[in-house]
Amino acid sequence: MDFTGQDDQCCDRTLEKEIDDIDQSDQCPERLLVSEKNKTDQYPERPVEPLASDCCGSGCIPCVFDLYEQELKLWKEECRKIRQGGKEICDQEVLCPEKYLGFKLTSIKPVTRDTFMYRFDIPGGARLGLKAGQHIVLRGSINNQTITRQYTPVSELTAQGYFDVLIKLYPGGQMSQCIRSWKEGDLIQWRGPFGLLQYVPNVFSKIIMLAAGTGIAPMTQVIRVILENEDDETLISLVYACRTYEDILMKEQLDQWSGYWNFSVQYVLSQDTQENVIQVKKYNDTVHLGRLNSTLVSQMVPLTERGQVLICGTKSFDKDMINHLKKVGWEMKDIFKF
Numbered sequence: 001m002d003f004t005g006q007d008d009q010c011c012d013r014t015l016e017k018e019i020d021d022i023d024q025s026d027q028c029p030e031r032l033l034v035s036e037k038n039k040t041d042q043y044p045e046r047p048v049e050p051l052a053s054d055c056c057g058s059g060c061i062p063c064v065f066d067l068y069e070q071e072l073k074l075w076k077e078e079c080r081k082i083r084q085g086g087k088e089i090c091d092q093e094v095l096c097p098e099k100y101l102g103f104k105l106t107s108i109k110p111v112t113r114d115t116f117m118y119r120f121d122i123p124g125g126a127r128l129g130l131k132a133g134q135h136i137v138l139r140g141s142i143n144n145q146t147i148t149r150q151y152t153p154v155s156e157l158t159a160q161g162y163f164d165v166l167i168k169l170y171p172g173g174q175m176s177q178c179i180r181s182w183k184e185g186d187l188i189q190w191r192g193p194f195g196l197l198q199y200v201p202n203v204f205s206k207i208i209m210l211a212a213g214t215g216i217a218p219m220t221q222v223i224r225v226i227l228e229n230e231d232d233e234t235l236i237s238l239v240y241a242c243r244t245y246e247d248i249l250m251k252e253q254l255d256q257w258s259g260y261w262n263f264s265v266q267y268v269l270s271q272d273t274q275e276n277v278i279q280v281k282k283y284n285d286t287v288h289l290g291r292l293n294s295t296l297v298s299q300m301v302p303l304t305e306r307g308q309v310l311i312c313g314t315k316s317f318d319k320d321m322i323n324h325l326k327k328v329g330w331e332m333k334d335i336f337k338f
């Protein structure tokens with residue numbers, strides 16, 4: 001990971017350095033701090049260096065010193081693995097809001113004609129450190145100008161060693177142009193986490209989610225947190241607007257969640273046809289054709305006591321949804337826009 005920000009107060013110790021400390025500490029254990037010494041408790045016993053008198057001086061191959069070097073190398077590797085897989089590293093959350101960190105892009109996978117899944121490496125098996133619904137800020141450069149945009153990782157919040165971001169590329173989009181030039185192995189600059197949603201289980205009896213396109217990203221974080229908590233009895237009703245059936249993102253994941261008693265999803269497709277949908281849809285998909293207008297919102301999102309509505313889409317989608325919801329009687333205090 002490349003720490004390229006200016007603020008040295010924060011995140012100034014790289015994970016690589018922590019792991020590399022093993023190399024130094026095994027040479028000179030007394031240099032370790034007390035806390036570092038505690039970490040070494042789990043290490044296997046260090047090989048004992050032969051005395052000069054242990055060598056017979058006959059030029060044996062391998063010599064006792066060669067064997068010692070091999071043993072030492074293996075021991076270092078084992079210590080490194082313990083350090084990487086151990087609690088100290090895995091419990092670390094690497095993100096920093098004040099400073100951009102470079103994360104290595106490890107894969108790019110097409111999801112639809114214009115949306116791609118980008119996976120980034122987090123060294124040492126650490127976690128990103130996001131809460132449900134939070135996003136991160138990407139820094140890019142185009143025509144020698146620095147630009148920033150927000151994105152919401154869709155990988156599990158507890159994922160260790162990687163994070164995934166689902167990004168739609170727009171033909172005229174500035175950051176989209178920058179992202180199109182990414183290659184596997186590039187270091188990409190992110191900082192965070194940001195976001196004001198603070199999800200508390202069982203506060204609302206029902207959460208209605210209105211999402212459009214990649215606006216599904218923050219919803220998936222909240223859905224996962226609710227469904228993975230057996231004590232959380234919140235009902236989730238997702239209304240997901242896309243252009244066509246093929247544009248539905250994270251469909252497999254949504255199908256899997258549909259098996260939970262407290263989750264349901266309805267798709268609203270603005271540019272699809274009856275013929276296509278009949279051919280491609282799964283038997284238990286609920287699909288509406290047309291735009292998510294005032295009439296449809298009043299049917300799908302009736303005013304619910306102890307309910308909350310989450311909205312994430314384009315600026316115009318968000319604005320339209322808030323207007324439709326107000327007509328139905330929803331108050332702004334029960335509406336959250338990502």
Ligand SMILES: Cc1cc2nc3c(=O)[nH]c(=O)nc-3n(C[C@H](O)[C@H](O)[C@H](O)COP(=O)(O)OP(=O)(O)OC[C@H]3O[C@@H](n4cnc5c(N)ncnc54)[C@H](O)[C@@H]3O)c2cc1C
Pocket residue numbers: 135149150151152153166167168169170171172173174175176177214217313314315338
């Ligand atoms: C909190 C938050 C989280 C976000 N998370 C994600 C995410 O996980 N994945 C993701 O792909 N995007 C996400 N976005 C949107 C993202 O930040 C950018 O706005 C988007 O990638 C477009 O940036 P751009 O520089 O390519 O386009 P810009 O240069 O900003 O825009 C150029 C043109 O592209 C079109 N355009 C741009 N954005 C949109 C849009 N959202 N809908 C329709 N047309 C648009 C418009 O015609 C616009 O005039 C998020 C936004 C916010 C605020």
